[in-house]
Amino acid sequence: MIEKILTKVKDSSALEVQFRLGHKTIAKVKNEWLEIDKESLGYSEWEDLKDLCLQNNDKLTLETKGFVRGVYKSMDQQWMFSFTEHKDCLKAYFSVIPNFExxxxxxxxxxxxxxxxxxxxxxxxxxxxxxxxxxxxxxxxxxxxxxxxxxxxxxxxxxxxxxxxxxxxxxxxxxxxxxxxxxxxxxxxxxxxxxxxxxxxxxxxxxxxxxxxxxxxxxxxxxxxxxxxxxxxxxxxxxxxxxxxxxxxxxxxxxxxxxxxxxxxxxxxxxxxxxxxxxxxxxxxxxxxxxxxxxxxxxxSLNQSIIQALVRRRIDVKSAFATTEAPDDLDTQLKRMGL
The missing domain is CATH 3.40.50.300 (P-loop containing nucleotide triphosphate hydrolases)
Known part of the structure; x- marks a missing residue:
């Protein structure tokens, strides 16, 4: 189940995913957190997630300190993870380790x-x-x-x-x-x-x-x-x-x-x-x-870099405007270039 979610996250080009006991799993896609699972995370699934990622010494660290970090390698992607168990808050945060430079x-x-x-x-x-x-x-x-x-x-x-x-x-x-x-x-x-x-x-x-x-x-x-x-x-x-x-x-x-x-x-x-x-x-x-x-x-500027990515066809116009922090300036520059 967890592997399927991570695959779904990767396929949607999301870079981050958060699992939290009693809540629906969310992933960050284009700077927006979206629900990617219909059901809330249950206790057995939380334990499965720990079994998947943590060694016995990691579990001991989590139990005694309430926090542990590490790297998990799924089928074709590496993830940096952090687990937190503090009172009623049990959650895990995963972020993609880019497999490119x-x-x-x-x-x-x-x-x-x-x-x-x-x-x-x-x-x-x-x-x-x-x-x-x-x-x-x-x-x-x-x-x-x-x-x-x-x-x-x-x-x-x-x-x-x-x-x-x-x-x-x-x-x-x-x-x-x-x-x-x-x-x-x-x-x-x-x-x-x-x-x-x-x-x-x-x-x-x-x-x-x-x-x-x-x-x-x-x-x-x-x-x-x-x-x-x-x-x-x-x-x-x-x-x-x-x-x-x-x-x-x-x-x-x-x-x-x-x-x-x-x-x-x-x-x-x-x-x-x-x-x-x-x-x-x-x-x-x-x-x-x-x-x-x-x-x-x-x-x-960030917009200059975004325009370079557009010209090289790494991204489309929709992604460009989702990424920019100065949309009016980007719009002006694109119109000036005839894009």
Missing amino acids: LSQYIQSPVYWDTLKKSSGLFIVTGQRGQGKSSLLKDIISEIKKDSPKLIAVHGNFSTLSMLNNDSLIHLSEEALTWEAHHPIYDGIDQFVVDFNNIKNWEKWIKLCEEGRSVYLTISGLSVENCLEQIISQIGFQSNLARRFYQVLNSICYQKVIGIKEGAVHEFFVAQQAFKDDLFRMSFAEFKKHHEGEAFKKYFQ
Whole structure:
């Protein structure tokens, strides 16, 4: 029964599914949660779901801690799962692990060139379930092709945990509180922090200032929203904000459309010439101030990426408008192009 539901979810291009005891199973299709099962999930089906996904030690963890994560491989798809059992709330959340490289949908040479820099801050942002960890995994895999450097990976269980490489050091959430000069960091030049909420910005900025590179994932609704969150934490026009912009290399916002359609991206590459203005202005003001062909080389809007997907026939017009966050602007651009 569970396998049939997961197959149904995959066939509908859904990326997420939630099972909850006593409720109908729902899946997220085109940013909308839809019921995909006529009957509510019964207790025997809940136990079947656990038997399907969890080993005995996982069940013990769920029983004692109330929460467990892992990976389940169905017939032709891998899923990242989390089970929760807390009082009367028994639920499981599954999200698709893309079996394709999300990085292939970023076509900008400028963005890829900035990832080759040996130091600085690189940020991947997006909403929950939008493949931030998977994109970062692709980026790290690309970086490792040309670099023997050690990489310290800070994160909970995610697709990054599945990377097996002798030069990767996997660290737990506890390591986030360690100081930048902690002995474990000696000889490490690249850091990955795969948590949606970043704290201790002083630490990561300092590591970048020492000539190291730091890759972060942050929950966000856009490049602008991501920057707003960061500046609200570190202070507008504060000394730490100035230091942040000096080490910032790029921000990439990802939105996955579907298993078949792939992803679209908004990105910004922070050139040195931009940094004083970034410090002085909000990002919305900054974009208005730098409108022009030269700026377009370093900033790609989500609508531009959607139009590229349309032109390459990865998506249709209906999917384009379901994906965009600025439908009026998209409509104007499509009419201008005669599409």
